[in-house]
Amino acid sequence: MDRKPTIDDVASAAGVARATVSRVLNASPNTSERVRERVMKAVHDLNYQVNQQARQLASGTSRLVALIFAADAETEPNSYYHSAVELGAMRACSELGYGLVTHTLDPAAEKDHSRILLLADNSRCDGLVLTPPFSDDDALIRALQQRGFPFVLISAGPDARRLSCSVGIDDRQAGFELGAHLLQKTHRRFGFISGPRDHKSAALRLQGFLDALAGAGLNDDATVIAEGNFTFKSGTDLAGQLLAGPDRPTALVCANDDMAAGALFTAHRLGLNVPADLSITGFDDTPVSQIVWPPLTTIHQPLRLIGSKAIELLVANVMRENGASDPVCAEHLVPFHLIERESTALR
Amino acid sequence: MDRKPTIDDVASAAGVARATVSRVLNASPNTSERVRERVMKAVHDLNYQVNQQARQLASGTSRLVALIFAADAETEPNSYYHSAVELGAMRACSELGYGLVTHTLDPAAEKDHSRILLLADNSRCDGLVLTPPFSDDDALIRALQQRGFPFVLISAGPDARRLSCSVGIDDRQAGFELGAHLLQKTHRRFGFISGPRDHKSAALRLQGFLDALAGAGLNDDATVIAEGNFTFKSGTDLAGQLLAGPDRPTALVCANDDMAAGALFTAHRLGLNVPADLSITGFDDTPVSQIVWPPLTTIHQPLRLIGSKAIELLVANVMRENGASDPVCAEHLVPFHLIERESTALR
DNA sequence: CGGAAATTTGGAAGCGCTTCCAAATTTTGT
DNA sequence: ACAAAATTTGGAAGCGCTTCCAAATTTCCG
Numbered sequence: 001m002d003r004k005p006t007i008d009d010v011a012s013a014a015g016v017a018r019a020t021v022s023r024v025l026n027a028s029p030n031t032s033e034r035v036r037e038r039v040m041k042a043v044h045d046l047n048y049q050v051n052q053q054a055r056q057l058a059s060g061t062s063r064l065v066a067l068i069f070a071a072d073a074e075t076e077p078n079s080y081y082h083s084a085v086e087l088g089a090m091r092a093c094s095e096l097g098y099g100l101v102t103h104t105l106d107p108a109a110e111k112d113h114s115r116i117l118l119l120a121d122n123s124r125c126d127g128l129v130l131t132p133p134f135s136d137d138d139a140l141i142r143a144l145q146q147r148g149f150p151f152v153l154i155s156a157g158p159d160a161r162r163l164s165c166s167v168g169i170d171d172r173q174a175g176f177e178l179g180a181h182l183l184q185k186t187h188r189r190f191g192f193i194s195g196p197r198d199h200k201s202a203a204l205r206l207q208g209f210l211d212a213l214a215g216a217g218l219n220d221d222a223t224v225i226a227e228g229n230f231t232f233k234s235g236t237d238l239a240g241q242l243l244a245g246p247d248r249p250t251a252l253v254c255a256n257d258d259m260a261a262g263a264l265f266t267a268h269r270l271g272l273n274v275p276a277d278l279s280i281t282g283f284d285d286t287p288v289s290q291i292v293w294p295p296l297t298t299i300h301q302p303l304r305l306i307g308s309k310a311i312e313l314l315v316a317n318v319m320r321e322n323g324a325s326d327p328v329c330a331e332h333l334v335p336f337h338l339i340e341r342e343s344t345a346l347r
Numbered sequence: 348m349d350r351k352p353t354i355d356d357v358a359s360a361a362g363v364a365r366a367t368v369s370r371v372l373n374a375s376p377n378t379s380e381r382v383r384e385r386v387m388k389a390v391h392d393l394n395y396q397v398n399q400q401a402r403q404l405a406s407g408t409s410r411l412v413a414l415i416f417a418a419d420a421e422t423e424p425n426s427y428y429h430s431a432v433e434l435g436a437m438r439a440c441s442e443l444g445y446g447l448v449t450h451t452l453d454p455a456a457e458k459d460h461s462r463i464l465l466l467a468d469n470s471r472c473d474g475l476v477l478t479p480p481f482s483d484d485d486a487l488i489r490a491l492q493q494r495g496f497p498f499v500l501i502s503a504g505p506d507a508r509r510l511s512c513s514v515g516i517d518d519r520q521a522g523f524e525l526g527a528h529l530l531q532k533t534h535r536r537f538g539f540i541s542g543p544r545d546h547k548s549a550a551l552r553l554q555g556f557l558d559a560l561a562g563a564g565l566n567d568d569a570t571v572i573a574e575g576n577f578t579f580k581s582g583t584d585l586a587g588q589l590l591a592g593p594d595r596p597t598a599l600v601c602a603n604d605d606m607a608a609g610a611l612f613t614a615h616r617l618g619l620n621v622p623a624d625l626s627i628t629g630f631d632d633t634p635v636s637q638i639v640w641p642p643l644t645t646i647h648q649p650l651r652l653i654g655s656k657a658i659e660l661l662v663a664n665v666m667r668e669n670g671a672s673d674p675v676c677a678e679h680l681v682p683f684h685l686i687e688r689e690s691t692a693l694r
Numbered sequence: 695c696g697g698a699a700a701t702t703t704g705g706a707a708g709c710g711c712t713t714c715c716a717a718a719t720t721t722t723g724t
Numbered sequence: 725a726c727a728a729a730a731t732t733t734g735g736a737a738g739c740g741c742t743t744c745c746a747a748a749t750t751t752c753c754g
């Protein structure tokens with residue numbers, strides 16, 4: 001059995017030195033056309049493939065980036081959201097010649113960040129993409145920055161966005177538009193099922209929503225707030241509470257589609273007609289919003305784009321050849337828009 | 348700046364040779380207790396972490412496994428299914444000290460398998476887990492086997508299961524139970540929304556279903572079959588067709604939950620009451636089946652378990668130290684069960 | 695207690711690549 | 725046409741680890 005060809009095989013086949021082959025393969029600027037052609041021919045003839053392990057060891061990079069999601073042990077992860085972001089990231093990675101390693105970790109079990117930091121310290125990857133609530137974790141961000149390890153944040157809160165490179169929508173404005181939409185439908189009493197407190201960008205959505213109401217002269221008493229955890233179940237439970245009282249809201253605003261679907265489920269259970277008796281809105285425009293009946297009015301977030309953009313920014317940061325230039329540290333805003341479907345109507 | 352400690356630093360700190368440290372770190376049997384302790388102390392004192400790149404180059408393994416999903420460019424992937432399998436795989440990987448790289452590829456664009464085979468040839472991973480329809484792709488399986496590259500199949504059809512190591516449920520039996528359930532609910536006219544033809548295990552479900560009917564004296568005319576592609580949209584469209592005729596079925600059996608949700612959506616659109624006018628069943632018991640109204644009767648597949656089991660089998664195959672023992676080639680059956688919810692009722 | 699067998703340890707040769715530096719070659723300017 | 729500058733090429737030193745083999749040590753048993 002003849003082993004796989006190595007760079008030396010290519011070198012001798014092309015009649016050049018190993019270093020020259022390496023230069024050609026790495027698109028180094030200093031190679032003559034003649035030699036490049038000879039080398040490429042040899043590469044082709046031998047069907048040579050670089051050994052990534054060796055390249056990685058020699059160059060000190062892994063050409064792997066990690067994408068970190070949160071999910072605690074018992075609850076299902078927010079799959080559509082994750083999948084969409086992951087898919088975008090995956091596409092960008094294969095475009096850029098990077099591999100993507102996804103990790104789903106329990107934030108509660110990750111308070112010391114050891115597993116995340118291990119990825120960095122272990123050089124098992126060249127960079128990190130963090131999703132909420134990790135993207136709002138100050139201590140983690142600082143630890144990463146101190147190590148000079150490249151990372152990009154997805155849907156981080158305002159504080160974190162100020163500190164580092166991030167991708168996301170204008171959450172406050174999205175919340176505002178939701179409020180405006182419902183106001184225009186003449187609603188005046190609201191329930192808001194928010195995300196967990198440590199999810200800063202979800203909190204911003206609430207803020208924007210309340211701002212919209214304030215603009216219409218409604219104070220915060222118009223809105224009863226319940227804190228969910230982004231799961232369908234928390235949506236059903238919290239909607240049950242919110243809808244129990246005597247003076248019940250005519251519209252329920254939910255911080256993601258899964259919880260909205262849960263609220264819708266409860267509405268069905270209670271025999272309420274959506275949207276005639278109750279309007280419900282979601283957030284994200286994941287497929288869930290079109291699977292339920294009636295389909296949900298929601299905010300469309302370009303999740304795949306967010307995923308791919310995050311990778312692009314990350315790789316740009318990883319790549320910065322000259323130790324001179326600081327890592328790109330920009331807040332990258334992507335567009336969102338409200339999609340009106342059949343779950344909202346005039347009161 | 349002091350660079351990261353290497354194995355040599357540990358060796359000199361512990362007063363032993365580099366090879367000895369390596370042995371201790373790799374749990375080689377031939378090390379004395381005294382030395383092991385000294386080495387571990389040095390490792391701890393220096394906060395030493397092995398450099399994976401170097402280990403990989405020297406040992407010729409990557410300690411990475413790849414999980415391959417299918418999704419064509421335009422349609423959303425079957426996210427809950429993917430996520431659940433991926434999560435199970437991920438957990439098993441971190442348990443076993445492996446990294447997981449997920450690839451979502453378009454089977455149509457992958458006819459020559461070049462990207463998958465590249466993973467193997469490039470030694471970017473030590474093994475592969477294939478999901479449908481890749482797990483039913485004969486040519487691919489053969490190419491992998493010929494290379495002696497370790498892989499495990501998920502939910503493969505009977506042919507592929509015979510050839511190689513696989514994990515999945517007894518699809519035929521699951522289909523049978525679905526048929527029995529509906530028969531018991533006195534249904535006699537059925538619509539079956541199947542998966543794409545190249546998805547062999549989904550075809551088995553249909554077979555099992557028809558067998559159940561045959562057992563009750565019903566021939567194949569009792570069932571109108573439509574071929575979907577596992578998406579919500581194909582469910583809505585096909586249900587529209589199936590429900591259009593004069594003698595419409597009283598029960599719709601769908602090869603996964605997403606299509607069942609689509610069928611349910613169409614039923615709503617048509618003003619049909621589920622389950623009073625029409626029973627609908629799903630398959631997989633993904634969260635979708637509980638998100639829709641009414642929740643779906645479905646077959647529960649332990650998807651996380653399937654994912655983790657696949658990894659365990661794969662790693663066992665990768666690991667086989669002695670070139671002697673052939674790769675484990677077993678059909679690993681995991682349990683499933685029918686979950687009755689509110690989408691099915693007596694006719 | 696002595697020598698053979700079993701076990702533990704160390705030395706050293708790679709794994710296949712990148713990259714630094716110096717040598718060889720080509721290009722440029724006068 | 726010639727020296728100087730710019731560019732291309734080759735040589736060689738690692739990157740940090742595993743693993744083979746031989747040397748050193750310990751264990752075993754008659």
